[in-house]
Amino acid sequence: MKAASIHQLQKELIELEPKQVLELCVRLAKYKKENKELLTYLIFEAHDEKAYINGIKEEIDVLFSEINRSTSYLAKKSLRKILRLTNKFIKYSGSKQTEVELKIYFCTKIKASRIPIHTSVVLSNLYNREIEKIKSTIAKLHEDLQYDYQQELESL
Secondary structure, eight states: OOOOOHHHHHHHHHHSOHHHHHHHHHHHHHHOHHHHHHHHIIIIITTOHHHHHHHHHHHHHHHHHTOOOSSHHHHHHHHHHHHHHHHHHHHHHOOHHHHHHHHHHHHHHHHHTTOOTTTOHHHHHHHHHHHHHHHHHHTTSOHHHHHHHHHHHHHO
16 A cells, blocks of 8 residues: 555545544554654644643653663663654654754753763764754754854853
């Protein structure tokens, strides 16, 4: 079975009754956890982006408190898990400002956690790659926001 394009799906959804669209959304939410999380964001959290960001920051704090620092390998696995989760939440939002704020927070938490990132090439590359992604995303923001986030980035 070949999947239809987004344009084709949009045209068909316009033709459907609201009740049918609701049934399709509920059915989609049943099959994948990611679909359910995205619908949760769109319905309950999209109107208050600050609260959404703060909620994610709290989750990041909890995950950082659980990092196993006994070896750099285990620390790397934990950091990648946190980053994967952060990127998933950024994807739900779709906002560049949210992306910059969460990635800066992630890098700040790495610095504050005292994980020896400069002793491991993998950890160092992970951190530096995130800094580069932050820089490229900041360039896409409004000038006033660019200045504010550039100041935060320089502190890293």
